[in-house]
Amino acid sequence: xxxxxxxxxxxxxxxxxxxxxxxxxxxxxxxxxxxxxxxxxxxxxxxxxxxxxxxxxxxxxxxxxxxxxxxxxxxxxxxxxxxxxxxxxxxxxxxxxxxxxxxxxxxxxxxxxxxxxxxxxxxxxxxxxxxxxxxxxxxxxxxxxxxxxxxxxxxxxxxxxxxxxxxxxxxxxxxxxxxxxxxxxxxxxxxxxxxxxxxxxxxxxxxxxxxxxxxxxxxxxxxxxxxxxxxxxxxxxxxxxxxxxxxxxxxxxxxxxxxxxxxxxxxxxxxxxxxxxxxxxxxxxxxxxxxxxxxxxxxxxxxxxxxxxxxxxxxxxxxxxxxxxxxxxxxxxxxxxxxxxxxxxxxxxxxxxxxxxxxxxxxxxxxxxxxxxxxxxxxxxxxxxxxxxxxxxxxxxxxxxxxxxxxxxxxxxxxxx
Amino acid sequence: xxxxxxxxxxxxxxxxxxxxxxxxxxxxxxxxxxxxxxxxxxxxxxxxxxxxxxxxxxxxxxxxxxxxxxxxxxxxxxxxxxxxxxxxxxxxxxxxxxxxxxxxxxxxxxxxxxxxxxxxxxxxxxxxxxxxxxxxxxxxxxxxxxxxxxxxxxxxxxxxxxxxxxxxxxxxxxxxxxxxxxxxxxxxxxxxxxxxxxxxxxxxxxxxxxxxxxxxxxxxxxxxxxxxxxxxxxxxxxxxxxxxxxxxxxxxxxxxxxxxxxxxxxxxxxxxxxxxxxxxxxxxxxxxxxxxxxxxxxxxxxxxxxxxxxxxxxxxxxxxxxxxxxxxxxxxxxx
Numbered sequence: 001x002x003x004x005x006x007x008x009x010x011x012x013x014x015x016x017x018x019x020x021x022x023x024x025x026x027x028x029x030x031x032x033x034x035x036x037x038x039x040x041x042x043x044x045x046x047x048x049x050x051x052x053x054x055x056x057x058x059x060x061x062x063x064x065x066x067x068x069x070x071x072x073x074x075x076x077x078x079x080x081x082x083x084x085x086x087x088x089x090x091x092x093x094x095x096x097x098x099x100x101x102x103x104x105x106x107x108x109x110x111x112x113x114x115x116x117x118x119x120x121x122x123x124x125x126x127x128x129x130x131x132x133x134x135x136x137x138x139x140x141x142x143x144x145x146x147x148x149x150x151x152x153x154x155x156x157x158x159x160x161x162x163x164x165x166x167x168x169x170x171x172x173x174x175x176x177x178x179x180x181x182x183x184x185x186x187x188x189x190x191x192x193x194x195x196x197x198x199x200x201x202x203x204x205x206x207x208x209x210x211x212x213x214x215x216x217x218x219x220x221x222x223x224x225x226x227x228x229x230x231x232x233x234x235x236x237x238x239x240x241x242x243x244x245x246x247x248x249x250x251x252x253x254x255x256x257x258x259x260x261x262x263x264x265x266x267x268x269x270x271x272x273x274x275x276x277x278x279x280x281x282x283x284x285x286x287x288x289x290x291x292x293x294x295x296x297x298x299x300x301x302x303x304x305x306x307x308x309x310x311x312x313x314x315x316x317x318x319x320x321x322x323x324x325x326x327x328x329x330x331x332x333x334x335x336x337x338x339x340x341x342x343x344x345x346x347x348x349x350x351x352x353x354x355x356x357x358x359x360x361x362x363x364x365x366x367x368x369x370x371x372x373x374x375x376x377x378x379x380x381x382x383x384x385x386x387x388x389x390x391x392x393x394x395x396x397x398x399x400x401x402x403x404x405x406x407x408x409x410x411x412x413x414x415x416x417x
Numbered sequence: 418x419x420x421x422x423x424x425x426x427x428x429x430x431x432x433x434x435x436x437x438x439x440x441x442x443x444x445x446x447x448x449x450x451x452x453x454x455x456x457x458x459x460x461x462x463x464x465x466x467x468x469x470x471x472x473x474x475x476x477x478x479x480x481x482x483x484x485x486x487x488x489x490x491x492x493x494x495x496x497x498x499x500x501x502x503x504x505x506x507x508x509x510x511x512x513x514x515x516x517x518x519x520x521x522x523x524x525x526x527x528x529x530x531x532x533x534x535x536x537x538x539x540x541x542x543x544x545x546x547x548x549x550x551x552x553x554x555x556x557x558x559x560x561x562x563x564x565x566x567x568x569x570x571x572x573x574x575x576x577x578x579x580x581x582x583x584x585x586x587x588x589x590x591x592x593x594x595x596x597x598x599x600x601x602x603x604x605x606x607x608x609x610x611x612x613x614x615x616x617x618x619x620x621x622x623x624x625x626x627x628x629x630x631x632x633x634x635x636x637x638x639x640x641x642x643x644x645x646x647x648x649x650x651x652x653x654x655x656x657x658x659x660x661x662x663x664x665x666x667x668x669x670x671x672x673x674x675x676x677x678x679x680x681x682x683x684x685x686x687x688x689x690x691x692x693x694x695x696x697x698x699x700x701x702x703x704x705x706x707x708x709x710x711x712x713x714x715x716x717x718x719x720x721x722x723x724x725x726x727x728x729x730x731x732x733x734x735x736x737x738x739x740x741x742x743x744x745x746x747x748x749x750x751x752x
Contacts, residue, residue: 021529021532021533022525022528022529022532024525048535049531049532049535049536050532051528051529051531051532053524053525053528053567053569054567055521055524055563056559056560056562056563056566057559057560057563059517059518059521059559059560060518060521060524060559060560060563062518063514063515063518063521063522063524063525063560064521064522064524064525064528065525066514066518066522066525067489067512067514067521067522067523067524067525067526067527067528067529068525068526068528068529069525069529070512070522070525070526071487071525071526071529071530071533072529072533072538073525073528073529073532073533075525075529089515089517089518090514090515090518093514093515097514197487197510197511197512197526198487198510198539199484199485199486199487199509199510199542201510202507202508202509202510202511203510203511204500204502204505204507204511204512204513205511205512205513206490206500206512206513206514207500207501207502207505207513208496208497208500208501208502209502
């Protein structure tokens, strides 16, 4: 059924259709609307039987999900940013124990300085935690990926993180096609755990593992993720058969035929990039887009196949490996091993900095001329950066950086970037 | 043949064996059909109080639930010595997740079981969470308090040996004042753990107004078992804090574990009581009041209070703590 609803609401309704049995919630922007909506459904009895637990921290949220999942229940939670870091130990633990929890991450920057707006620093900080990580381009895909996430996670006994851009998607009202309960039931079988806490068949879960087997346990976690690379396209195909639309998969190429320049990105910014590419195509530029839906496991072969014919690759990412450059671009580079092409890393949109068509157009034109630095920070305000650097040279006690920069900018209303 | 009359309750407790008692007074632990939930062969130290406490408590919980029990366990001695895989000593479904999240994991299990029961997929199963004092009063305290205030259907058992014994005897917030640990060494003018710090989590549990809070020691088996049984009769958040002496960390002979627990209780340093819905309902009275020295002297962690010079100043402060417990909880038997 077509609906014009908020992204968070769409995700909540999709999660409800998956018949979760335990949901734990701790408020953090911008994911709050998702668990609020689910809490309302449980309270009203429209989502039943289901336990909705208001926990005291994100660490507890993931821990409750761990307990519930180990006891055989389909478990769900949502978080963002600091919340994801606060639960980090339990995030690794859920993966290590092989518990197929599904979690929405409404992507948001990590402090300090505290910032509630969107970038991908949170999810990418936990890229090696052992979770499958899917990135949604729009609200329809966010909704669909949740349904696929339960199927995938439960088949592999691995937790799945569905990442959607905070505010840009979570708070955007878009048209979505909401599936029916019958469709979801046809796609998603009841959860049949591989391991479960049961007095009828007592097992110990979470024993200490020494050097004699630790490597092997970790290898199996890797091997399972590699299996996901095969399962995800198959599940996307099945999804299309039942729901009638393309959603999920590993990567998506857009106008890459004969493209000399291919832009790689994840999440909602792909929409803006595609608009720019459309305009540039009209004026004869050979440019295309490779959108990455699956970040972990990283689809090396699909990325390589998608980029092979290009002369240059521009990886535009909302994340940063401090002291190195990009995170996504480092992964992409591994996919291009042995291929000779220009590779550019563009860090953009950190902490919610708007990524505009105007800036992208300029950037891509420069890329085509190979006039880009290897690492570019899009729309960086060099004036305040340099002022701070000078201040630090001049005074030992130069003060807190963020506050200095804000003072340099002065009172800000809406800015045009 | 000479006749020796048997005097029951010689030391004020049930020191006679089960076979001399009527069936209803027999302990779970002394019965042949006990569950052995924490089975033999584990790797606890000789004389480990925690191993005793855990076996007593979980066997009693198994008895009370007809074996329909799931345990969540914090990281720590109990977790490490019981599951050096491929050997596990647990004959109950058991999960270890992390150090600080055991109460929350148990909440999740209880929530899952509730839904599964509503769906008719599972019969009634109860949940016990357990950890040491570090996993309870320090790193696990946030999750514990959360579980309490939500009144989740979990019995949390803290096995209190007054420190981080698994990592080499460091101070926790349950380490008593003046005790020597690796991080409160017996050096300087005020050797050992500082006064005026630390917390008594049973009192904090009481302040949550949860259905059941009790303390116990491994010295009073029947009292401990009765408290587990009572806890399992109730629903909601329940807390049992068991004093489990540690021969290694405290520095006493490994055959004196029970004695140490009894001395802690008899001196008043560890109050043994029971409370329902925030109100204390019973205490285990001190039968033979003893000065705190009796408890402190056999333990190497307090050796610096007796040599090279007798620290009467410190002993007086410790005695004052015991006296305050006796006063606060009414521990002296009414004449």
